[in-house]
Amino acid sequence: MRPYAVLHLLSMVLMLFAGCMLLPLAFSLGLGDGVHAAYAQAIGVTFFCGIALWWLTRRAGRELRVRDGFLLVSLVWTVLPAFAALPLMMQLPALSFTDAYFEAASGLTASGATVLSGLDHLPPSLNLWRGFMIWLGGMGVIVLAVAIMPLLGVGGSQLFKAETPTPMKDTKLTPRIAETAKGLWLVYVVLTAACGLAYYLAGMTWLDAVMHAFTTLGLGGFSTHDASYAYWNSPRIEAVAIVFMLIAAINFATHFLAWHRRSLRAYRVDPEAKVFLMVVVASVLGIAAYLVWTGVHPDFGTALRYAAFNVVSIATTTGYANTDFNLWPIFAPLFMLFLCSFASCSGSTGSGIKMIRARILFKQVFREFVRIIHPRIYNPVKLSGKPVENNVVFAVLAYAFVYISCIAIFTLVLTLSGADVVTAFSAAVASINNTGPGLGQVGPASNYAVLNDFQTWVCSFAMLLGRLELFTLLLVLTPAFWRK
Numbered sequence: 001m002r003p004y005a006v007l008h009l010l011s012m013v014l015m016l017f018a019g020c021m022l023l024p025l026a027f028s029l030g031l032g033d034g035v036h037a038a039y040a041q042a043i044g045v046t047f048f049c050g051i052a053l054w055w056l057t058r059r060a061g062r063e064l065r066v067r068d069g070f071l072l073v074s075l076v077w078t079v080l081p082a083f084a085a086l087p088l089m090m091q092l093p094a095l096s097f098t099d100a101y102f103e104a105a106s107g108l109t110a111s112g113a114t115v116l117s118g119l120d121h122l123p124p125s126l127n128l129w130r131g132f133m134i135w136l137g138g139m140g141v142i143v144l145a146v147a148i149m150p151l152l153g154v155g156g157s158q159l160f161k162a163e164t165p166t167p168m169k170d171t172k173l174t175p176r177i178a179e180t181a182k183g184l185w186l187v188y189v190v191l192t193a194a195c196g197l198a199y200y201l202a203g204m205t206w207l208d209a210v211m212h213a214f215t216t217l218g219l220g221g222f223s224t225h226d227a228s229y230a231y232w233n234s235p236r237i238e239a240v241a242i243v244f245m246l247i248a249a250i251n252f253a254t255h256f257l258a259w260h261r262r263s264l265r266a267y268r269v270d271p272e273a274k275v276f277l278m279v280v281v282a283s284v285l286g287i288a289a290y291l292v293w294t295g296v297h298p299d300f301g302t303a304l305r306y307a308a309f310n311v312v313s314i315a316t317t318t319g320y321a322n323t324d325f326n327l328w329p330i331f332a333p334l335f336m337l338f339l340c341s342f343a344s345c346s347g348s349t350g351s352g353i354k355m356i357r358a359r360i361l362f363k364q365v366f367r368e369f370v371r372i373i374h375p376r377i378y379n380p381v382k383l384s385g386k387p388v389e390n391n392v393v394f395a396v397l398a399y400a401f402v403y404i405s406c407i408a409i410f411t412l413v414l415t416l417s418g419a420d421v422v423t424a425f426s427a428a429v430a431s432i433n434n435t436g437p438g439l440g441q442v443g444p445a446s447n448y449a450v451l452n453d454f455q456t457w458v459c460s461f462a463m464l465l466g467r468l469e470l471f472t473l474l475l476v477l478t479p480a481f482w483r484k
Contacts, residue, residue: 004060006072007053013076014050017083018043022134028125035091036121042086063400074476075093077464081105084133085297091126092116098453105460107133109153109467110349112221112319113438115449119226124207127224128221131214135270137467138218138349139188139252158215160317172338187255195244202236216244219349221319221436228444229309229322234354238309238322249276249316271383272345272355279355283339284308287332294329315339317350318405319436333439335427351434351466353403402470406432410462417455427451431462 034288084107085100095103099115106113107130117392119127196213200206208224215222225231229238246442247255250273267273288300288307297303306323314336325333342358344350363381370379380387407428414424419441426438427448437444442451448459465473475481 002060002065002068003071004057006068008057008060008074008203010075010079011050011053011057013072013080014053015047017080018047019048020088020132020136021129021418022047024125024129027128028123031124033123033125034135035087035125038087038090039125041090042083045459046083070472070475070481073468074473077108077256077473081108081460084108087126087129091123092151098456102448102456102460104133105463107131107220107222108137109434110134110138110218110220110317110351110464111431111434111463112215113442113463114222114436114447115456117226117447119224120231122224124224127222128207128211128214130222130477131211131218134218134222135192135214136218136219138220138248139185150220159239181479183256183260183471184252187252187259188217191244191247191255195240198240198244199237202240203232203234204237209438212241213244216241216318217248217349218433219245219248219316219318219344219351221313221321223320225288233237233322235305238305241320242308242312245312245316245318245320246277246280249348249350251345252349253347254345269384270345271359275359276345276355279339279343280312283315283335283373284311286357287311287335287388290332291328296328311336311339314435314437315343315435317318317344317352317435319430320336321437321444322444324445326439337429337435337439340433341429351401351432356383357396357399360393361400364397365394402474403432406462406465406470410458413458414455417452417458419451419455425458427455428462431459432466434463434466 021039021043025036025043026033028036028039074228081104084104085097088103089095089097089100092100095116102113102115105111112134112137116122192213195216196209199209204212211222212272213225219226223229223231229241250267251270254266254270254273258264264456284304284307288304291307292296292300293305297306297464306325309320309322310325312318315338325336341352342355344352344354346354346356357436360383364382367379367381372379380390382388407425410432411421411425415421415459419427423438426440427442430436430438430442442448445461448456451459
């Protein structure tokens with residue numbers, strides 16, 4: 001381990017992050033909403049800390065080893081929310097550091113869970129900052145840093161592997177890792193611009209369109225209105241959201257290849273995209289029929305509208321709502337929480353265990369059935385016609401065990417601290433899957449302000465853990481990581 005080299009690179013990320021705050025500062029000055037002083041102070045504090053840390057570690061080496069990359073990614077995602085919270089705390093004096101950190105962590109992890117109310121009356125640039133945090137965190141601040149750091153003479157391969165989920169870790173879309181990061185960001189920016197334009201044409205104001213384009217492509221449920229999408233009550237706006245949530249939940253490497261090769265073949269051979277779409281469509285139709293059957297909506301058309309929007313929103317770990325689905329018969333919201341655990345694709349801005357791991361787990365179950373009947377058979381797990389190595393299958397099994405264990409532990413801890421079991425379980429699932437709204441006291445009609453400080457910190461840690469796909473952060477916490 002070379003902690004000084006890691007801290008040196010952390011200082012660069014801090015200075016880069018200070019530069020990201022210039023966008024809401026410019027909006028605040030342009031709109032005259034009175035928040036510019038808070039942004040100026042936050043930029044000053046963040047940049048000063050970054051330059052001071054850079055000066056103290058300027059003699060440290062710059063080349064990263066694998067373990068250095070994991071440590072840097074963990075530090076970035078735990079430290080940045082503290083600086084991202086500064087504009088919130090300076091503009092909203094009643095907001096505690098605990099709640100401000102939670103809000104910022106929810107933004108940067110693209111969770112969309114909030115402790116704020118009265119969103120309709122917040123200064124516009126503050127809502128924009130909340131959305132911009134989700135947009136940055138959706139693709140990953142580290143991936144952006146990978147594209148910039150080569151200009152500073154810093155290798156980014158280790159960072160990219162620590163930050164990006166399977167199967168992108170060992171797949172370079174372009175010969176140079178920085179070019180890969182730039183390509184992914186280009187696709188991300190173009191899709192965000194298209195989403196914002198579609199929202200505007202569908203009836204949003206330009207400011208709402210920009211903010212919700214950020215949160216839609218980042219798959220985080222922050223909104224500028226307490227009622228979320230029920231504020232507009234517009235099927236056209238909801239249709240735009242559904243389309244772009246589905247796009248954002250598909251592997252961005254697949255989008256990049258489709259654009260680069262000018263062909264849709266990339267989607268046909270993707271081992272997740274088709275299954276993801278089939279699962280979501282089947283779930284929407286099933287929940288719509290269930291809502292009609294239980295008398296929640298009188299006709300299938302109305303049920304389909306609300307089922308489509310909310311099922312896609314939760315399944316893709318976005319967290320928007322156009323109705324209080326907490327009031328639906330319990331099967332429907334529970335099934336939606338189940339979907340958010342695995343539906344989105346790897347390499348997307350969604351979270352959960354991802355569809356590719358779910359497919360491997362599903363195939364491994366039937367592989368074991370066949371092995372029991374035919375002990376000597378050679379029956380490898382296959383994806384897209386290609387065998388998956390056993391070490392990958394074992395890694396997925398270990399990941400699934402850790403994932404389930406974390407949900408159980410967080411649920412028990414939240415229950416022990418006083419939360420009812422529905423609130424505790426749904427908050428644990430929603431936090432670790434970076435989904436946002438849960439059930440019970442943290443349902444879509446409420447927010448996480450009902451939690452006490454201890455519970456808020458538990459959910460903050462769960463969001464960070466889920467955003468870094470469990471192993472990245474847990475690995476740093478193990479004694480073996482720090483041994484020579």
